[in-house]
Amino acid sequence: MGSAALICGLVLSQVLPNQLQAQADPNPKNKTLVETIKQLESNIALLENEIASAREDIERHAKSKGMHVSDDLQIEVQLQQAAAGLTELTGEGIVITLDDNSAGAQTAKLNDPANYRPNDYIIHDKNLLYVVNELKQAKAQGISINGQRIASSSDIRCVGTVIMINSTRVAPPFEISAIGNANKLKKAVEEGREYLYLKQNKFPVKIDIMEKVVLPAYTGSFNPKYMTSDQQGDKQ
Numbered sequence: 001m002g003s004a005a006l007i008c009g010l011v012l013s014q015v016l017p018n019q020l021q022a023q024a025d026p027n028p029k030n031k032t033l034v035e036t037i038k039q040l041e042s043n044i045a046l047l048e049n050e051i052a053s054a055r056e057d058i059e060r061h062a063k064s065k066g067m068h069v070s071d072d073l074q075i076e077v078q079l080q081q082a083a084a085g086l087t088e089l090t091g092e093g094i095v096i097t098l099d100d101n102s103a104g105a106q107t108a109k110l111n112d113p114a115n116y117r118p119n120d121y122i123i124h125d126k127n128l129l130y131v132v133n134e135l136k137q138a139k140a141q142g143i144s145i146n147g148q149r150i151a152s153s154s155d156i157r158c159v160g161t162v163i164m165i166n167s168t169r170v171a172p173p174f175e176i177s178a179i180g181n182a183n184k185l186k187k188a189v190e191e192g193r194e195y196l197y198l199k200q201n202k203f204p205v206k207i208d209i210m211e212k213v214v215l216p217a218y219t220g221s222f223n224p225k226y227m228t229s230d231q232q233g234d235k236q
Helices: 002-024 028-064 071-084 102-111 125-137 182-190 193-200
Strands: 089-098 142-145 156-159 162-165 168-170 174-179 205-215
Touching: 089 125, 089 182, 125 142, 125 156, 125 162, 125 174, 125 182, 125 193, 142 205, 174 205, 182 193, 182 205, 193 205
Parallel strands: none
Antiparallel strands: 089 174, 089 205, 142 174, 156 162, 162 168
16 A cells, blocks of 8 residues: 555656646647546555555554553554654644745835746755654654654655645645754744845745644655655745
8 A cells, every 4th residue: 555655646746747737728639638647546545545544454453452562562553653653743842833934025026027936935855854853853743844744754855836745735834843852943943054045035924833743644655754854955
């Protein structure tokens, strides 16, 4: 099931860049492409549900055999599952909201249309990656973006004009939820390079401290990929 989800995700990532053009184009081939995209997304959702159901079955089976496993081992298993993002996580933390700089884009387009670059005013995958990495360095216990749990195999990337997380399309505003020491997480983000970059470029950014943050369980497949990003690289 995990392999099937991965295959669907890869196929989806190849066809999505043409989505917007296809929606506006009366060409029958492009209409077929849009229908294919919708079908693939539906298939991925079904596969993710199957994965979640299978994991629940495994967990129930493990609990039924719990009488043969030491309490210490059960606790260790639960901790490892939480660390891997396989279970829902609740605790204090922060919610960071990022949005495109729509006001800046409109002003730039009116005042200097010849040099107007739309990409300068939208949130990119890099922005999300940098913030996530700063939260990880601040020892966040768990992170999610727009309801997508971030696990070791999570993939955050732009596909054309669309940002994909765990093979799922997400759109602004982006809510990055993190569980951990709320004050420590907030300070780490505010002192990080990305937060300052976004504020200086007038992107709407806010950080809310929350007594209770709920992160959903990760429902995607696990691959030998690891989410990394080099902040020394150039901005968009």
